[in-house]
Amino acid sequence: MPKDAITTRAADYNQWYLDIVREADLAEVAEVVRGCIVVKATGWAIWELMQRELDDRIKATGHANVQFPLLVPKSFIMKEADHVEGFAPEVAEVTRAGGEELTEPYVIRPTSETIIGYFYSRWIRSYRDLPLLYNQWCNVMRWELRTRPFLRTAEFWWQEGHTAHANEADAEAETLKILHEVYADFVEEVMAVPVIRGLKTEKEKFPGALRSYCIEAMMQDGRALQSGTSHNLGQNFAKAFDITYTDQNNTVQHCWTTSWGVSTRLIGALIMTHSDDEGLVLPPRLAPIQVVVVPIYKNDTERTTVMAAVETLTASWKGRLRFRVDDRDNLSPGYKFNEWEIKGVPLRVEVGPKDVAKGSVALARRDIPGREGKRFVPQAGLTAHLLELLAEMQTALFQRALAFRAERSAHVSTYDELRQQVERGFAWAYWDGTVEDEKRIQDETRATIRCIPLDQPSEVGRCVYTGRETSQMVVFSRAY
RNA sequence: CGGGGCGUGGCUCAGCCCGGUAGAGCACCGCGUUUGGGACGCGGGGGUCGUGGGUUCAAAUCCCUCCGCCCCGACCA
Incomplete structure (x- = not known):
């Protein structure tokens, strides 16, 4: 590929x-x-x-x-x-x-x-x-x-x-x-x-x-x-x-x-x-496969040892984690790493001969792509660690999305600011215009009023379009 | 629905201008060597060139029709 x-x-x-x-x-x-x-x-x-x-x-x-x-x-x-x-x-x-x-x-x-x-x-x-x-x-x-x-x-x-x-x-x-x-x-x-x-x-x-x-x-x-x-x-x-x-x-x-x-x-x-440039990123709660295990071996002897270790490791996962052991024999580990990354599997556990010897596994998290998100952890307590990590990723993804939205949102008080802000994200603005005003803004900026948020400010301000005093705040944005 | 681009093995595309034996890379199958971040060698299979019509001795190539896809706009969960 x-x-x-x-x-x-x-x-x-x-x-x-x-x-x-x-x-x-x-x-x-x-x-x-x-x-x-x-x-x-x-x-x-x-x-x-x-x-x-x-x-x-x-x-x-x-x-x-x-x-x-x-x-x-x-x-x-x-x-x-x-x-x-x-x-x-x-x-x-x-x-x-x-x-x-x-x-x-x-x-x-x-x-x-x-x-x-x-x-x-x-x-x-x-x-x-x-x-x-x-x-x-x-x-x-x-x-x-x-x-x-x-x-x-x-x-x-x-x-x-x-x-x-x-x-x-x-x-x-x-x-x-x-x-x-x-x-x-x-x-x-x-x-x-x-x-x-x-x-x-x-x-x-x-x-x-x-x-x-x-x-x-x-x-x-x-x-x-x-x-x-x-x-x-x-x-x-x-x-x-x-x-x-x-x-x-x-x-x-x-x-x-x-x-x-x-x-x-x-x-x-x-x-x-x-998702990112490497592929899909799934929040753990919606990932059909939450953990993928990639066994690594060079020959049949190693394969037997590694697969036995994998069997032991995953025994307690059934019913607690949605997981898959990728035991396909025709693909290299590197290929599998990339494939599961593209498919958004939250966690990847790699088990090789060295891990079996040391009682460790390599563990990679999808929200930190590539080798950076990979570390070696002990096999002891792995299940609990995986469950913790999944919960942590769920929160981390939400926080990351929240921070992104905050960074791309701004309050605007003039029509010029509104025009500029909808180029990059959400424009919050006081609004007291008509349906016709709204259509005109859409023609000019390709943005629409996405909604009148339920949480409204207590202060009054001036409508971004008409200049009239109002207490109604709306969100403008381009939309799908 | 308007404007633009494009339909050729599973995928990405070359070939089309200038008509004459259908190609490449990847993928797939077999065997062997490999395997800790997208392995390699050798051998092999697979395509009515989107559809229908026309021109021609001959059409992937030229002309028309329809269908579909992608991009940009207008409309929408």
Whole structure:
């Protein structure tokens, strides 16, 4: 394998990203299906680990999993005005089946608010049926014009939660609970990716929502990646689909609904937050293989001794560590070192004849690439040491990402400063402009308001664009 | 969807301008020597040159169609 298989970030950030996806064997562009990818074994293993962590949190907050159909009657999509406008351009339709034209075409779900709304209207009768708290794990399709593996593909995999509540306060509480207890908690604790929790502006909110909340992360090129959204849909979908209930006073009321989702895009966020020019870097909690063992030997005698030592060493790992012993006989150790580095395995243990003699192993950590991250440690107490190191790396990656974001963030008070700051990262600014102002800024700077952070300053300042006095602080950035 | 670039063994590409026997490196298979940071020798297998059409005695090469990919913009989880 050529040494220059991965373009450096400095040379071409986009190409670097594509190289990582390919070299780490996460996914492949499915050339025969426009805009789609094949998620390969390693990529899917990461997604499964993500799913498990998210699913635990979704259930811990009282939700149950269900599955709705892939196909949605086209008329359903048309029922909520803003929703139609938002999604119409990117839906794929099924117009023929069973060898005949369908009387009503189906769309392949771009999201399931409408079909779920239809069924909720049949299921909900009384306030006693509320709240209704369901989630589904599925694939969806949006016919995107420009696609990139994980970040934007025509088909992607996600979870979409859909809940119905008796009143606005309950729906709002649900929306925020998901944002904090499920999404932000998962992304920061498990992915080691720091996020800003915020509210979307009118311009950026979900089509059909009353309010959209989001978590925004900063990638290593300073651009923002929306990593999760949670929407308070108000009564918009309830009205479009007649989702009503009878309250304690025997009055018929429209429900308040929410929807929220995170997708395989998170894998893109993971790559672009932690990885380096050597390859993928995975936080230990999401690494399908946390420790790889590379045995080193020159002949069969050495092989036997070394493999016996490896067997003893790893005996207590089962169930405590996700590990693999790389006993492939046709590749040199050096090749394996590089391969596992490219694939982002957090820790590598090398066991050779000298180690067997000295009771040591060589231990390399991925967040410090090359020989620098390598040291010799005693075999005694190795398991505990590995577990400690994994925990330490998890924290170190988060801290490193946090420091990077801080370094690339700045408060700006003039439009000129804003223009300059969005070239390198997040620009925090007081804001009291209109949707039109926001569009104009996007035209001029290619940056948008990523969110209105939930933590707002107590002081007032002057709007970076209009100069009006305001207490509202927003974050501008270029985004994926 | 606009502008630009590109489709040739699995991968990266040469060949195309100027039509005439499909090539290289890496990867793969076999044997042997190797193995603590991307090993080496010898032998071997593998390509309807993206698709469809046209021109020609003859097309990877020239012309048209469609499909796909990459980059830059506009739109989006």
